[in-house]
Amino acid sequence: MPANEASLIQLYHTMLDMRHFEESCLEGVPTREIHGELHTGIGQEAVAAGIAPWLRDEDALVSTHRNHLHALAKKVDPYRLMAEIFEKETGLCGGRGGHMHPFDPEKRFSATGIVGSSLPVALGFAYAAKLEGTDAVAVAVIGDGASNTGAFHETLNMAAAWNLPLLVVVEHNGYAISVQFSEVSATPTVAERAPAYRMWARHVDGTDVEAVSEAAAEAFTHVRGGNGPAMLEAKCFRFRGHYEGDHDTYRPRDERKRMVIENDPLTLAEKRLTALGLATEDELAKWREASRARAGDLLSRVRADPLPPAAELHRFSFAGQ
Amino acid sequence: MNTPSVRNLRFSQVIGEAISLEMEADEKVLLLGEDIGRSGGVFGVTRQLQARFGENRVRDTPISEMAFTGMGVGLAMAGYRPVVEIMFVDFIGVCLEQVMNAMSKIPYMSGGNTRVPMVLRTAGGCIGSAAQHSQCLWGLFAHLPGLTVVCPSSPHDYKGLMAASIQSDDPVIFIENKRQLNKLISSHPLDAYVPEERYVVPLGKAKVVREGSDLTLVTISASVGDALVAAATLESEGISVEVIDLRTLVPLDIGTVATSVAKTGRLLVVDEDFLSYGMSGEVITRTIEELGAGALRQVKRHAMPDIPLPASISLEKAAVPSAESIAGVIRSMA
Numbered sequence: 001m002p003a004n005e006a007s008l009i010q011l012y013h014t015m016l017d018m019r020h021f022e023e024s025c026l027e028g029v030p031t032r033e034i035h036g037e038l039h040t041g042i043g044q045e046a047v048a049a050g051i052a053p054w055l056r057d058e059d060a061l062v063s064t065h066r067n068h069l070h071a072l073a074k075k076v077d078p079y080r081l082m083a084e085i086f087e088k089e090t091g092l093c094g095g096r097g098g099h100m101h102p103f104d105p106e107k108r109f110s111a112t113g114i115v116g117s118s119l120p121v122a123l124g125f126a127y128a129a130k131l132e133g134t135d136a137v138a139v140a141v142i143g144d145g146a147s148n149t150g151a152f153h154e155t156l157n158m159a160a161a162w163n164l165p166l167l168v169v170v171e172h173n174g175y176a177i178s179v180q181f182s183e184v185s186a187t188p189t190v191a192e193r194a195p196a197y198r199m200w201a202r203h204v205d206g207t208d209v210e211a212v213s214e215a216a217a218e219a220f221t222h223v224r225g226g227n228g229p230a231m232l233e234a235k236c237f238r239f240r241g242h243y244e245g246d247h248d249t250y251r252p253r254d255e256r257k258r259m260v261i262e263n264d265p266l267t268l269a270e271k272r273l274t275a276l277g278l279a280t281e282d283e284l285a286k287w288r289e290a291s292r293a294r295a296g297d298l299l300s301r302v303r304a305d306p307l308p309p310a311a312e313l314h315r316f317s318f319a320g321q
Numbered sequence: 322m323n324t325p326s327v328r329n330l331r332f333s334q335v336i337g338e339a340i341s342l343e344m345e346a347d348e349k350v351l352l353l354g355e356d357i358g359r360s361g362g363v364f365g366v367t368r369q370l371q372a373r374f375g376e377n378r379v380r381d382t383p384i385s386e387m388a389f390t391g392m393g394v395g396l397a398m399a400g401y402r403p404v405v406e407i408m409f410v411d412f413i414g415v416c417l418e419q420v421m422n423a424m425s426k427i428p429y430m431s432g433g434n435t436r437v438p439m440v441l442r443t444a445g446g447c448i449g450s451a452a453q454h455s456q457c458l459w460g461l462f463a464h465l466p467g468l469t470v471v472c473p474s475s476p477h478d479y480k481g482l483m484a485a486s487i488q489s490d491d492p493v494i495f496i497e498n499k500r501q502l503n504k505l506i507s508s509h510p511l512d513a514y515v516p517e518e519r520y521v522v523p524l525g526k527a528k529v530v531r532e533g534s535d536l537t538l539v540t541i542s543a544s545v546g547d548a549l550v551a552a553a554t555l556e557s558e559g560i561s562v563e564v565i566d567l568r569t570l571v572p573l574d575i576g577t578v579a580t581s582v583a584k585t586g587r588l589l590v591v592d593e594d595f596l597s598y599g600m601s602g603e604v605i606t607r608t609i610e611e612l613g614a615g616a617l618r619q620v621k622r623h624a625m626p627d628i629p630l631p632a633s634i635s636l637e638k639a640a641v642p643s644a645e646s647i648a649g650v651i652r653s654m655a
Contacts, residue, residue, distance in 0.1 A: 094432030103431035124395015154388035
């Protein structure tokens with residue numbers, strides 16, 4: 001991997017497109033074009049963007065209910081992804097999955113809406129990689145909430161017992177909907193549980209995209225090298241409620257305000273880009289505008305697409321349909 | 322013509338033979354489960370398979386059903402045909418999440434772009450082990466959309482339906498009956514001849530296992546054998562019972578049932594699974610939808626009552642349908 005592929009400029013562009021992609025999705029909520037609860041990862045872009053450079057096509061990634069950024073990191077076609085989020089016939093799954101259940105087998109990307117359930121499925125992909133003797137990595141993304149499920153323990157134990165190429169990426173945003181991690185976890189971090197399973201682990205600042213990328217590079221190298229499973233925990237901030245419509249009363253207003261001012265991974269990257277002389281304010285403004293325009297075009301295109309016809313309600317129930 | 326001879330095998334060995342032939346034919350078939358490798362399974366179904374196919378394809382797992390069931394889902398998505406064993410169906414509670422939200426739903430949720438060709442093998446049936454080790458629960462799985470639910474009765478079907486289940490591109494729940502697994506196949510009243518070669522019994526086709534004219538008895542799994550014994554007894558009493566083995570709860574071959582009921586006008590559903598919200602209600606309702614309410618002169622259900630199965634044999638006998646109790650119910654309908 002050439003070093004420049006993970007350069008700050010590249011990472012920033014990835015985050016920018018992720019942010020605008022989800023902001024476009026937000027537009028579909030008040031209009032009821034997206035009519036279930038929508039979970040966005042706005043504020044958490046540095047985690048997905050930081051692992052993106054190290055993901056290969058042959059790697060599998062199993063994500064969560066908050067999955068759009070990981071799909072983009074896995075190079076899922078943004079148009080077909082957004083069309084699925086907008087429940088369109090042209091979406092990845094013909095509108096059957098929606099925003100919580102996008103599946104792209106060609107990109108080896110999948111997700112689950114059930115907290116903790118990405119882990120066992122990723123374990124299967126990891127076992128497949130071992131059987132085939134490839135250096136593919138299976139990535140399970142979880143939140144801090146999932147670290148308290150039984151699936152977490154079962155999967156980590158099995159992955160380590162069998163030396164499987166599993167990378168667990170923990171997006172630690174501190175809240176399981178309203179319940180604070182610090183109030184329900186025996187350990188302050190998730191990563192410190194990894195040694196109990198004899199797993200390699202790192203805890204990083206998940207608002208610093210370079211830090212995430214550097215740690216991710218190490219994690220992928222460890223797992224790809226046949227050294228067994230690894231865990232990368234990134235402390236990050238979920239800017240919006242758990243879902244669109246969540247009044248978010250469990251977080252004090254000033255905490256929320258401060259979080260956006262102080263911990264926006266995009267703002268932090270912009271500061272660094274200008275400080276390092278890699279971009280001027282004008283360039284940043286242009287990049288932002290171009291990215292916003294791309295997401296807007298995507299949205300217009302998706303909005304023009306048809307919904308799946310009611311006559312096809314039963315289609316895809318069984319193979320051959 | 323010589324009748325082909327019935328081999329000296331147990332039901333468990335017949336299932337193992339089917340799995341073994343599928344593993345030989347398709348290297349993507351692999352097994353996961355507790356005690357299936359070194360010990361060959363608590364009922365001996367997978368005996369010798371680890372020695373033949375290696376640890377990678379016959380994998381002993383820890384007691385982590387949630388993880389290894391989900392691992393099966395991931396393997397199926399990665400192009401394998403995993404056969405996952407949940408030792409007793411009663412243990413499904415700890416991994417039902419992966420069954421009801423991943424295994425069963427991914428084919429549809431993905432708009433058909435992802436198939437889950439996975440078999441979840443498990444053992445149901447009442448064997449005196451009381452409430453947490455003697456359930457059937459096939460009605461539970463049949464209630465969840467997306468699962469093919471297979472419950473064989475005859476030795477011939479155990480092998481052919483297992484082969485069909487492994488070859489299916491859809492997720493399959495395959496429920497073996499604990500009352501049968503350790504028995505010799507020669508003890509089964511019908512279809513005990515099991516060819517040594519590979520063959521398939523198609524999924525979703527019920528079988529009329531005994532023809533009759535007075536009453537249609539619909540059942541599944543080990544109760545088919547009990548029904549045949551009851552029907553033979555009743556024949557000497559002048560009652561002619563047609564017995565239908567559904568073989569699969571999903572797909573449900575209601576056409577075969579309706580054809581029979583159109584002839585007999587009487588329907589009895591026997592189910593070793595719980596009475597309420599289950600197979601018996603479903604079969605009767607669909608038959609009425611098919612034929613109209615006027616087509617049935619009599620309808621009856623004989624199933625496990627809605628209680629946790631008690632331990633004491635006196636109570637178990639009072640709860641679980643048997644050849645004697647089935648005959649009694651039919652006499653009451655005559």
